Amino acid sequence: MVSAKGFLMNSEKTRELLPSPEEKNVAVQIFGSDPEELSRAADVLSDEYPWIDLNAGCPVRKVVKKGAGGGLLRDLDLFRAVVKELRKHVKGKFTVKTRLGWNENQISKIYEILVEEGVDEVFIHTRTVAQAFTGKADWKSLSVLDKKIPTFVSGDIFSPEDAKRALEESGCHGVLVARGAIGRPWLFKQIKDFLERGKYSEPSTDEILRSFEMHLSLLVEDKGEEKAIKEIKKFVAGYTKNLKGARRFRDEMMKIKNLQTLKEMFYNFLREV
Ligand SMILES: Cc1cc2nc3c(=O)[nH]c(=O)nc-3n(C[C@H](O)[C@H](O)[C@H](O)COP(=O)(O)O)c2cc1C
Incomplete structure (x- = not known):
């Protein structure tokens, strides 16, 4: 996750966060609130990286205060303008990571915008921005979406059983795991084994x-x-x-x-x- 502004200012701290372009299956996620600034960053970044993701979910005060990350969801017209502009500038895969809404569930509207503006895939942390990490992730809230594009559910997936239930309840194409994989990198394989064969083992x-x-x-x-x-x-x-x-x-x-x-x-x- 890098700041579009920081990247354009050539900040060394921002550059350090970027993965090596040789790394496979890595997205550069950008955050910002100005469609023009984000587009200029995407223009340059997508010459080097095959996949650019927009952060429209980060609840950190410093980010949200500037209208970036989850702050984009406060004004869905501006959000649409950002996504539309970025779609024109990202040359490869363009995805969006988002939440259910700013302080209420507006996921149907958000999803419609993403589909209409031609986003390739969407990742949804099933809490609002205002919730940050409190309360429980609401996987079921995604069941109403028509899944016209590959859609991934995020939030509180800590075990293979959670992954299976999140898929069933949300009707999504896949799951996203964050905190559950910290210090447990084998969780991804366990989930895969469980979904494919109904069983998995603990690491020795x-x-x-x-x-x-x-x-x-x-x-x-x-x-x-x-x-x-x-x-x-x-x-x-x-x-x-x-x-x-x-x-x-x-x-x-x-x-x-x-x-x-x-x-x-x-x-x-x-x-x-
Ligand atoms: C330490 C940490 C760093 C994160 N960094 C990012 C990030 O850079 N971009 C992003 O879109 N989400 C980020 N997230 C949010 C996760 O992608 C995920 O949506 C959220 O943690 C809920 O999923 P979980 O319950 O599996 O952790 C981060 C979460 C954690 C805990």
Whole structure:
């Protein structure tokens, strides 16, 4: 997720957020509120990336205050103008990530705009912007949509069973998983197995360890050692969820500044439990 303005100003911080163009199946998500600014960013970005997504759902105050992210849903005429303009400028796949509405459910109207303006796919977090992350995601609220374009349901999908129920209740083509996959990257495969074969298995200690090590080495490759160590700590809670002694282990881990020590500690903890 990058700011269109930041990108156009050539901000180094924004550039750092961009994935390598060689990476496959990666979308650059842009946020902003000015159709012209967003279009200029999309023009340049879509020369390099095959998939551009518009953020029309972020509830963070700093973003919404400027009419961007979820703030776009406050004025659906402006929202339409943004989508229309972007469609003209994105050369490849153009998708939108959104919510049910600003502070009430207006998803039918929002969806109609997206279909009419020629968006390729839509991703919907089934809460309003005002709800942020409170209350429960309302998967059923998407059942009224005619699904003329590939439509994905998001919100509170933490297990393969949740994914199945979200698909059934929403009638969507697919699901989007966010918090549930933090420190549990195998969740995607579990969901796939469950939907295709009706069963799935929990990862063994060895598999957890391999996932963690791969995650860490990709982070080091991407961000360098120092940043990788900071970043992986955000995921440790997920990797060690429900394991005995996890809280004490996490506290210890937060103090570590050395990559090798970090790996050894994780290995020893898993072996112990
Ligand atoms: C740490 C974090 C970062 C997120 N970043 C983005 C983002 O950059 N763009 C976006 O459209 N949604 C973002 N989301 C929202 C998720 O895509 C998703 O819609 C929301 O978390 C609800 O799904 P969940 O219950 O599976 O987490 C983020 C959520 C979390 C928790």
